[in-house]
Amino acid sequence: MWLAAAELRPVGRDAYATELEAAKASSTLQLLFKAARLLNERAVERLRRLTKVPVRAAHTTLLPHIDLEGTRLTELARRLGVSKQAVGQLVDELVEMGVLERAADPADARAKLVRFTRRGRAGLFEGLAVLKELERELEQRLGAATMRTVHDALGVMVASYGEAAPRR
Amino acid sequence: MWLAAAELRPVGRDAYATELEAAKASSTLQLLFKAARLLNERAVERLRRLTKVPVRAAHTTLLPHIDLEGTRLTELARRLGVSKQAVGQLVDELVEMGVLERAADPADARAKLVRFTRRGRAGLFEGLAVLKELERELEQRLGAATMRTVHDALGVMVASYGEAAPRR
DNA sequence: CGATATCGTCAAGCGTGCTTGACTATACGC
DNA sequence: GCGTATAGTCAAGCACGCTTGACGATATCG
Numbered sequence: 001m002w003l004a005a006a007e008l009r010p011v012g013r014d015a016y017a018t019e020l021e022a023a024k025a026s027s028t029l030q031l032l033f034k035a036a037r038l039l040n041e042r043a044v045e046r047l048r049r050l051t052k053v054p055v056r057a058a059h060t061t062l063l064p065h066i067d068l069e070g071t072r073l074t075e076l077a078r079r080l081g082v083s084k085q086a087v088g089q090l091v092d093e094l095v096e097m098g099v100l101e102r103a104a105d106p107a108d109a110r111a112k113l114v115r116f117t118r119r120g121r122a123g124l125f126e127g128l129a130v131l132k133e134l135e136r137e138l139e140q141r142l143g144a145a146t147m148r149t150v151h152d153a154l155g156v157m158v159a160s161y162g163e164a165a166p167r168r
Numbered sequence: 169m170w171l172a173a174a175e176l177r178p179v180g181r182d183a184y185a186t187e188l189e190a191a192k193a194s195s196t197l198q199l200l201f202k203a204a205r206l207l208n209e210r211a212v213e214r215l216r217r218l219t220k221v222p223v224r225a226a227h228t229t230l231l232p233h234i235d236l237e238g239t240r241l242t243e244l245a246r247r248l249g250v251s252k253q254a255v256g257q258l259v260d261e262l263v264e265m266g267v268l269e270r271a272a273d274p275a276d277a278r279a280k281l282v283r284f285t286r287r288g289r290a291g292l293f294e295g296l297a298v299l300k301e302l303e304r305e306l307e308q309r310l311g312a313a314t315m316r317t318v319h320d321a322l323g324v325m326v327a328s329y330g331e332a333a334p335r336r
Numbered sequence: 337c338g339a340t341a342t343c344g345t346c347a348a349g350c351g352t353g354c355t356t357g358a359c360t361a362t363a364c365g366c
Numbered sequence: 367g368c369g370t371a372t373a374g375t376c377a378a379g380c381a382c383g384c385t386t387g388a389c390g391a392t393a394t395c396g
Contacts, residue, residue: 028306028315029207029299030232031322036204038329039197058353064198074373086354088375110362110373131197138196141328142321147196150321153310154199160309161206226383242343254384256345270344278343278392 039134046130051123053097062090063099063124070103070113099123207302214298219291221265230258231267231292238271238281267291 040057047055065071065079073091077084091114094100099120105111116124139147208225215223233239233247241259245252259282262268267288273279284292307315 028303028319028322029211031319031326032200032204033208035322035325035329036200038326040201042329043197056352072373073375082353083355084374085356085376089353105373108363108373112374135196137328138325141324146317146321149314149317151196151199153314153318154196154203156309157203157306158199158206160306161203161210224382240343241345250383251385252344253346253386257383273343276343276393280344 043130043134046133047127050126050130053099053123055097055099055123055127058090059094059099060127062087062094063127066100066114066116068116070105070115072105072111073114074111076114094120211298211302214301215295218294218298221267221291223265223267223295226258227262227267228295230255230262231295234268234282234284236284238273238283240273240279241282242279244282262288 044055044057044060047053047060062076062080065076073084073087076091077087080087091100091102095102098117100114101117101120102112102114105113135147142150212223212225212228215221215228230244230248233244241255242252244259245255248255259268259270263270266285268282269285269288270280270282273281303315310318
């Protein structure tokens with residue numbers, strides 16, 4: 001759109017040449033943002049349609065941090081970098097949906113272990129299957145070698161820019 | 169974390185083998201989401217520190233759709249796929265920050281053209297510079313060839329999964 | 337001219353994802 | 367046993383990014 005704009009203004013074009021150059025040079029990151037947003041939308045959309053569970057992005061962020069034997073709320077909050085109350089609400093919703101359950105922690109009577117229900121585990125498989133399916137589609141378009149390069153590059157990016165700062 | 173969990177449960181490990189496989193296979197997309205989130209955070213953070221303008225993600229989504237000669241509110245809403253009222257509020261904030269201004273549209277007395285102020289254009293340069301800087305950092309880590317492969321792959325992803333559905 | 341559509345704005349409200357503060361129950365160190 | 371820290375919950379509230387509805391002003395078409 002910037003390019004189009006500049007083309008409409010023959011006067012002053014030179015003044016914006018640098019700008020356009022910069023815009024073009026920066027497009028890899030803009031592409032990254034856009035690609036992530038689009039793929040995330042597609043994944044959540046497919047999963048919702050598949051499982052009839054009104055799962056949201058916040059839930060899918062939470063789920064991978066739950067260990068199979070169960071994880072304490074406080075620990076989840078620590079891993080996510082948010083308050084335990086915030087996580088508590090997400091867990092409430094997922095319990096309501098039949099995905100998670102709370103069990104007493106045998107090691108500590110104050111604590112409860114948040115863990116998957118049988119149905120939750122099944123849904124998890126479906127969720128992973130959805131991601132896998134999207135990845136297969138991408139791999140068909142991109143080729144295995146490119147896919148691998150992209151994978152490794154993304155790994156480097158994540159490693160370079162670190163994790164969410166832990167809270168309190 | 170799934171891996172660690174499975175390792176703690178020697179019994180039942182086979183039952184989760186498929187799951188773990190799926191989780192590993194799906195990690196390219198998870199990496200994509202994480203990389204996009206981290207890089208976006210860094211970019212907004214640097215820009216804010218640099219310009220002292222409390223710019224948010226919603227603003228940076230809006231700005232690239234504003235043509236240099238100015239763009240109507242309705243047109244911006246159409247391009248973004250949201251209501252004109254929503255865009256109006258973002259524009260209000262950016263006007264308050266001194267980044268944008270509203271000018272009468274000579275072609276239509278009902279309409280106003282949203283466009284950059286001088287200072288806004290300067291800030292835009294800085295914003296692009298920040299992205300460019302982040303990209304340079306990445307390119308140093310990844311190498312030019314990989315960077316180019318990633319760029320093209322992201323382009324394919326965006327093209328494959330299309331644009332935001334236009335509203336009304 | 338008049339009917340109708342469009343541009344921008346005012347107002348109110350909602351869902352999401354968080355926060356802080358306060359409180360109970362249990363654990364643990366001295 | 368007692369003081370203090372920790373796990374989870376209840377409650378209230380906030381910022382953000384949106385929405386819908388209504389309206390005045392201007393444009394456009396017949």
